[in-house]
Amino acid sequence: MEKEIHLLQFITINSMEKVNFRTHILSEHLQNHRHATTATISASPCFSYVPPEVSERPFSFDVTSMRKLMDGHNFGDRDWLFNLMVQSELFNPRLRGGKIFVMPDYNHSMQQQRKITMKRIEYLLDHGVFKGWLTGKGPESEMKKFALLEVIEIFDYALAVNIGVHFLTWGGAIQFFGTKRHHDKWLSATENYLINGCFAMTELGHGSNVRGIETTATYEANTGEFVINTPCESAQKYWIGGAANHATHAVVFSQLNIDGKNQGIHAFIAQIRDENGNICPNIRIADCGHKIGLNGVDNGRIWFDNLRIPRENLLNSVADVSPDGKYLSAINDPDQRFAAFMATLASGRVTVTVSAVYSAKVSLAIAIRYALTRRAFSITANGPELLLLDYPSHQRRLLPLLAKTYAMSFAGNYLKLLYIKRSAQLIKTIHVVSSAFKATLTWHNLRILQECREACGGQGMKTENRIGQLKGEYDVQSTFEGDNNVLMQQVSKALLAEYMAAKKRNKPFKELGLEHMNKSCPVIPTQLISSTLRSTQFQNDIFCLRERDLLNRFAAEVSQYQAQGESKESAFVLSYQVAEDLGKAFSDRAILQCAIEAENNVTAASLKSILGLLRSMYVLVIIEEDSAFLRYGYLSTDNAAAVRKEVVKLCGEIRPQALALVSSFGIPDAFLSPIAFDWVAANSWSTIEN
Numbered sequence: 001m002e003k004e005i006h007l008l009q010f011i012t013i014n015s016m017e018k019v020n021f022r023t024h025i026l027s028e029h030l031q032n033h034r035h036a037t038t039a040t041i042s043a044s045p046c047f048s049y050v051p052p053e054v055s056e057r058p059f060s061f062d063v064t065s066m067r068k069l070m071d072g073h074n075f076g077d078r079d080w081l082f083n084l085m086v087q088s089e090l091f092n093p094r095l096r097g098g099k100i101f102v103m104p105d106y107n108h109s110m111q112q113q114r115k116i117t118m119k120r121i122e123y124l125l126d127h128g129v130f131k132g133w134l135t136g137k138g139p140e141s142e143m144k145k146f147a148l149l150e151v152i153e154i155f156d157y158a159l160a161v162n163i164g165v166h167f168l169t170w171g172g173a174i175q176f177f178g179t180k181r182h183h184d185k186w187l188s189a190t191e192n193y194l195i196n197g198c199f200a201m202t203e204l205g206h207g208s209n210v211r212g213i214e215t216t217a218t219y220e221a222n223t224g225e226f227v228i229n230t231p232c233e234s235a236q237k238y239w240i241g242g243a244a245n246h247a248t249h250a251v252v253f254s255q256l257n258i259d260g261k262n263q264g265i266h267a268f269i270a271q272i273r274d275e276n277g278n279i280c281p282n283i284r285i286a287d288c289g290h291k292i293g294l295n296g297v298d299n300g301r302i303w304f305d306n307l308r309i310p311r312e313n314l315l316n317s318v319a320d321v322s323p324d325g326k327y328l329s330a331i332n333d334p335d336q337r338f339a340a341f342m343a344t345l346a347s348g349r350v351t352v353t354v355s356a357v358y359s360a361k362v363s364l365a366i367a368i369r370y371a372l373t374r375r376a377f378s379i380t381a382n383g384p385e386l387l388l389l390d391y392p393s394h395q396r397r398l399l400p401l402l403a404k405t406y407a408m409s410f411a412g413n414y415l416k417l418l419y420i421k422r423s424a425q426l427i428k429t430i431h432v433v434s435s436a437f438k439a440t441l442t443w444h445n446l447r448i449l450q451e452c453r454e455a456c457g458g459q460g461m462k463t464e465n466r467i468g469q470l471k472g473e474y475d476v477q478s479t480f481e482g483d484n485n486v487l488m489q490q491v492s493k494a495l496l497a498e499y500m501a502a503k504k505r506n507k508p509f510k511e512l513g514l515e516h517m518n519k520s521c522p523v524i525p526t527q528l529i530s531s532t533l534r535s536t537q538f539q540n541d542i543f544c545l546r547e548r549d550l551l552n553r554f555a556a557e558v559s560q561y562q563a564q565g566e567s568k569e570s571a572f573v574l575s576y577q578v579a580e581d582l583g584k585a586f587s588d589r590a591i592l593q594c595a596i597e598a599e600n601n602v603t604a605a606s607l608k609s610i611l612g613l614l615r616s617m618y619v620l621v622i623i624e625e626d627s628a629f630l631r632y633g634y635l636s637t638d639n640a641a642a643v644r645k646e647v648v649k650l651c652g653e654i655r656p657q658a659l660a661l662v663s664s665f666g667i668p669d670a671f672l673s674p675i676a677f678d679w680v681a682a683n684s685w686s687t688i689e690n
Helices: 002-043 052-056 063-071 075-086 110-126 138-155 157-177 180-191 334-343 346-371 392-420 424-455 457-461 467-478 484-505 514-518 536-563 568-574 576-600 605-625 637-663
Strands: 093-096 099-102 197-200 216-220 225-229 237-240 249-258 261-271 283-287 300-304 307-310 319-321 327-329
Touching: 052 637, 063 075, 063 392, 063 605, 063 637, 075 099, 075 138, 110 157, 138 157, 138 346, 138 392, 157 180, 157 197, 157 249, 157 261, 157 346, 157 467, 197 237, 225 261, 237 249, 261 307, 261 334, 334 424, 346 392, 346 424, 346 467, 346 637, 392 424, 392 576, 392 605, 392 637, 424 457, 424 467, 424 484, 424 576, 457 467, 484 514, 484 536, 484 576, 514 536, 536 568, 536 576, 536 605, 568 576, 576 605, 605 637
Parallel strands: 197 249, 216 249
Antiparallel strands: 093 099, 216 225, 225 307, 237 300, 249 261, 283 300, 319 327
């Protein structure tokens, strides 16, 4: 027993000695490792952030003048609202890298996002932002409204959508579909948020095909009331912004039935909640649920169960119903009547179009500023790492998109002015141009968001750097206010109708910018050199050549299908490929004309010079990317190769102006993101919140 005790003591002492020995070795190892690390760091100094303004100045043109050309109007009002938002804690100001940034906090739950959105609306209302949005008169009032809404979109698209639903769709429906009795009762109350409106058009079973909606409104002469019903599940109103939580009233689009006869789509005012927020009798409302973006918008679903509303709640500017049940309208043709209803909805497409441009500006400003300070790899032994934007491949990714955004910004300004000047004679033009621009510009924005996200690498994934989050917020635009593909088909149909009418009358083209069809067909030089590729004449010629040829092809293909026994509508459907090409050709040519006009309106040589480079880049990139130019023989393969080489040259020439060009967007630093500035300081240990 004693021997066993001695053996146990020996083992314990020996084990302790081994532990002490190992502890000593580990301690020495760690000390030596720390010394080695210190020596390595001192030999390779850390990256030092240098603001791009240090290396990229002086600018070759006046940024303020360019900003005024880009924004087009209401610069002081825009800056006032930017400052108003920065001053309030409601807009979530955060200190990052020595700068204040404002942006929505997407860590909040869906319900929290909705609540803070309404608080922000209340703040803006209290500070007079919405004054005159519905009761103001004249173009100045409308342009101011557009400008302020564009600023709000830069901060948070969900906030802008909520405001847009209330003012532009609900309020706009009252303005344009209603008459004096509706204006007197609803417009001022809407402007002051005494009521909260929503726009109940889309249904579970019908979106773009508005004519097919199934909600019914039946007139009862003995009571003087309309009875609104949801006859089946597919007729439930769906995606109705504001309906889930906050809206008190809705404009309800329904099939009007009088004495068993369907008079087509009409709009009615229905109260859906009382003053305490309780859902009204004969109405059921459900939430649409969590979305991939825009969770600050309370999209809801609505069912109507024999909801009775007074006859006066029919919005009657296009058609009315007398007390005894007679249907009254100055427009006898049902198709024209439906077109009159739809024409007044263009404001939604206008605002969506322009908001896409400003989203593109935000993401490009962030990605290009980051590319002017972030370095990666060196191309010489022991040489410095290169700025991302000094790589030709990185220039090729971002600078053509920058040039396109300039052209599309001018197109957005043109569309706003066209809408402001609206008249019965311009209804068709506004519909076609707004449809084409809405599709083109929103597709462009989605492409930019993806490219800029990738161009910022891992930093593009961080919500605080905005670009990744904007992808989810703006993705809806491709189907919002009309599916883009459907809109482009409508553009092609309108062009074909104008073509057929001109041929039938044997008179010149006068509508939709097709006047170039009256001239002889443009001839493209057999060999394209740099000066030709950059000339306005060539650029206009090749875009017009593409449009006129595709319009001729579309007309011929539709006629061929009809000759084979297909109906006109079926022939349209079967000719969709040429129709898509034609819609794009119309939009690209119209945007080019907007860019040329903007360029012609400036006198400063420095502005003209850079705008010329951007215009050329816009045109040549479209030629390079659209296979129609080769498919239909507008360019030879050699000339297509010349176009590609010229794009690379233009990238090199635009590169020195990149910072000045994104600075001209006029977006305050607080509305960009940390990686657009000192991203090293923004990610330092001292910024971590305990």
